[in-house]
Amino acid sequence: MQAFTQHSGIVIPLDRRNVDTDAILPKQYLKKIDKEGFGAHLFDDERYLDAGDVDTPPAERRPNPAFVLNQTPYDRGTVLLAQANFGCGSSREHAVWALQDFGIRAVIAPSFGEIFQGNCFNNGVLPVILSQRDVDELFRLCRQAPEQPLTVDLAGERLRWGDREWPLSVDSARRDALLAGLDDIGITLERAEKIQQYEVRRRREEPWLF
Amino acid sequence: MTQHTLYDKLWDRHLVDTLPGGESLLYIDRHLIHEVSSPQAFAALREKRRPVWRADANLAVPDHAVPTRNRDLGVAGIRDGLARQQVRRLQDNCRETRIPLIDLTDQRQGIVHVIGPEQGLTLPGMTLVCGDSHTSTHGALATLSMGIGTSEVEHVLATQTLRARKLKTLRVRFHGELDEGVTAKDMVLAMIGRLGTAGATGFAIEYAGPTVAGLSVEARMTLCNMSIEAGARAGLVGYDGVTEDYVRGRPGAPDGADWEAAVTHWRGLVSDPDARFDRDEVFDAGALAPQVTWGTSPEMVAPVTGQVPVPDEAPPGQRDDLRRALAYMGLTAGQALEGLPIDRVFIGSCTNARIEDLRQVASLVRGHRLSPRIRQAIIVPGSGLVRLQAEREGLADIFECAGFEWRAAGCSMCLGMNDDRLAPGERCASTSNRNFEGRQGKGGRTHLMSPVMAAAAALTGVITDVRGL
Ligand code: SF4
Numbered sequence: 001m002q003a004f005t006q007h008s009g010i011v012i013p014l015d016r017r018n019v020d021t022d023a024i025l026p027k028q029y030l031k032k033i034d035k036e037g038f039g040a041h042l043f044d045d046e047r048y049l050d051a052g053d054v055d056t057p058p059a060e061r062r063p064n065p066a067f068v069l070n071q072t073p074y075d076r077g078t079v080l081l082a083q084a085n086f087g088c089g090s091s092r093e094h095a096v097w098a099l100q101d102f103g104i105r106a107v108i109a110p111s112f113g114e115i116f117q118g119n120c121f122n123n124g125v126l127p128v129i130l131s132q133r134d135v136d137e138l139f140r141l142c143r144q145a146p147e148q149p150l151t152v153d154l155a156g157e158r159l160r161w162g163d164r165e166w167p168l169s170v171d172s173a174r175r176d177a178l179l180a181g182l183d184d185i186g187i188t189l190e191r192a193e194k195i196q197q198y199e200v201r202r203r204r205e206e207p208w209l210f
Numbered sequence: 211m212t213q214h215t216l217y218d219k220l221w222d223r224h225l226v227d228t229l230p231g232g233e234s235l236l237y238i239d240r241h242l243i244h245e246v247s248s249p250q251a252f253a254a255l256r257e258k259r260r261p262v263w264r265a266d267a268n269l270a271v272p273d274h275a276v277p278t279r280n281r282d283l284g285v286a287g288i289r290d291g292l293a294r295q296q297v298r299r300l301q302d303n304c305r306e307t308r309i310p311l312i313d314l315t316d317q318r319q320g321i322v323h324v325i326g327p328e329q330g331l332t333l334p335g336m337t338l339v340c341g342d343s344h345t346s347t348h349g350a351l352a353t354l355s356m357g358i359g360t361s362e363v364e365h366v367l368a369t370q371t372l373r374a375r376k377l378k379t380l381r382v383r384f385h386g387e388l389d390e391g392v393t394a395k396d397m398v399l400a401m402i403g404r405l406g407t408a409g410a411t412g413f414a415i416e417y418a419g420p421t422v423a424g425l426s427v428e429a430r431m432t433l434c435n436m437s438i439e440a441g442a443r444a445g446l447v448g449y450d451g452v453t454e455d456y457v458r459g460r461p462g463a464p465d466g467a468d469w470e471a472a473v474t475h476w477r478g479l480v481s482d483p484d485a486r487f488d489r490d491e492v493f494d495a496g497a498l499a500p501q502v503t504w505g506t507s508p509e510m511v512a513p514v515t516g517q518v519p520v521p522d523e524a525p526p527g528q529r530d531d532l533r534r535a536l537a538y539m540g541l542t543a544g545q546a547l548e549g550l551p552i553d554r555v556f557i558g559s560c561t562n563a564r565i566e567d568l569r570q571v572a573s574l575v576r577g578h579r580l581s582p583r584i585r586q587a588i589i590v591p592g593s594g595l596v597r598l599q600a601e602r603e604g605l606a607d608i609f610e611c612a613g614f615e616w617r618a619a620g621c622s623m624c625l626g627m628n629d630d631r632l633a634p635g636e637r638c639a640s641t642s643n644r645n646f647e648g649r650q651g652k653g654g655r656t657h658l659m660s661p662v663m664a665a666a667a668a669l670t671g672v673i674t675d676v677r678g679l
Contacts (some may be wrong), residue, residue: 122361173231208464
């Protein structure tokens with residue numbers, strides 16, 4: 001996993017509740033078998049005015065000027081700000097790969113879809129939960145000074161924007177893993193013996209499961 | 211006396227270890243795999259030279275991107291090159307790792323959440339995961355079942371465990387007798403309408419109460435299936451005689467002495483009478499009318515007798531979302547739902563494509579014809595075996611005589627990864643579970659409802675209260 005300690009970047013304001021993973025990455029792009037290149041299709045349905053066929057060459061696509069990702073300076077943004085329940089719906093991790101490939105390192109919202117939130121952590125994209133009031137304030141601030149970067153300091157557990165600061169609280173296990181860029185599977189496999197012992201016991205007690 | 215919920219019991223039983231930092235390591239009894247969320251997980255294992263921990267605890271099936279026509283041609287019948295490559299990759303990955311695969315031409319092929327229970331590969335007391343959010347479906351059989359992402363798919367393949375934190379528990383009790391024409395789909399849509407799409411985030415929902423006790427396992431699966439649309443990662447129903455009758459004799463079910471031992475164990479898979487839940491909600495199922503979604507989130511739902519809301523009358527924080535949803539759906543504030551013209555009908559998905567759903571549809575459309583207003587109505591059974599059963603019972607003939615297209619099994623127009631898709635602006639009566647913008651095709655407009663309500667819309671060409679037909 002990609003480590004995360006601190007990041008500064010322009011905030012992309014997406015002032016909407018219940019943004020689902022279908023919207024973040026539409027289904028026609030789920031057919032790829034690697035993790036590359038999804039950023040070009042982040043929010044594809046809304047970002048482009050054409051039909052969004054997989055085969056359309058990039059040069060022939062028609063960007064929707066009304067969509068935030070097609071506006072400066074947000075096209076250079078690396079922190080996404082949204083409203084409650086961001087990333088609800090489908091479990092597709094492709095949605096996170098798309099955010100990451102676009103360059104987004106952190107997403108801030110009052111709440112997240114649970115599977116999406118886990119997928120973010122597992123890819124080194126930091127999901128930050130802030131209170132509704134703080135989120136609303138951040139929307140206001142970022143619109144006033146779009147070029148002003150936000151600093152997401154995971155090690156120091158703070159968010160900073162100009163002289164404003166908010167505490168940043170993240171699940172401690174997830175935080176440690178992100179800071180160190182730990183390999184989850186490697187850590188679990190250190191417990192291989194425990195898993196095997198568990199299997200021996202279950203096999204004895206519920207043999208029909210094996 | 212113990213005071214454990216069913217969720218607590220399943221959790222405790224599968225706890226392998228606690229990790230530094232406080233997460234738990236849960237043992238996973240069954241892992242279901244499909245073509246879309248797995249290739250990157252297999253590739254990562256290969257790259258790190260990690261073997262699959264226990265191949266026979268897995269089952270793979272292609273379902274999401276597969277066409278619902280030309281099935282006899284197998285993979286060669288998939289015209290879309292990327293989808294074909296994805297299904298081929300699943301075949302290769304399974305061959306390499308010795309994971310059992312139900313392939314495209316296998317009669318048992320179908321939507322992963324339909325075939326698990328159908329094959330008896332979902333058994334009470336299990337933990338079950340799949341790289342798909344509707345894995346909550348399997349909780350209808352007293353299992354702890356959750357959707358996971360691709361990184362977690364890799365973790366489960368490599369370790370047979372999942373890292374997790376314990377969820378809170380929400381008990382949703384339904385009492386009262388369902389009106390004729392009102393189904394489990396209406397129960398769960400009404401629940402989502404009240405709780406909201408994030409209302410149960412962080413919870414596992416246990417469905418209980420006399421109405422749920424009276425439901426078949428298939429209908430309970432419809433309830434558990436849509437738990438995720440309320441934000442809950444898992445849905446559960448306690449084990450009872452209905453569960454037992456459903457599981458008995460299935461290919462993966464134990465038999466002989468094992469069956470007796472299993473049943474003795476399974477009978478304890480209920481919440482204790484004095485178990486404490488973190489939260490309780492109660493619904494009067496007897497008061498429910500058929501439900502129809504009008505917006506772009508499953509919480510945007512109303513009784514068919516109701517109206518589309520008026521954004522100006524909503525709390526200020528919600529007005530923009532409502533306006534946006536109405537604009538997308540091509541509706542005006544305050545408009546009645548009944549009578550809204552429909553272009554297409556989709557009967558299928560892991561929510562409502564089991565044999566009981568199809569029987570209900572057939573009983574309504576027998577001897578009738580689709581309204582000439584309907585451009586296309588397709589019925590996509592949940593599995594090849596459901597399809598076969600429906601043909602044996604004569605249901606397929608009824609559908610075709612009525613003008614429906616009778617397709618091969620898969621996810622199909624539930625998410626539109628294959629050719630079955632809405633065109634921009636088309637309005638669809640759909641038995642699936644998500645009405646998100648673009649879900650069934652860019653610009654498509656989805657109204658979620660039960661199978662009988664979709665059938666009613668097919669016959670009249672407009673959204674119709676099935677109770678009046
Ligand atoms: S039928 Fe729809 S919801 Fe169910 S698994 Fe397939 S795509 Fe997902």
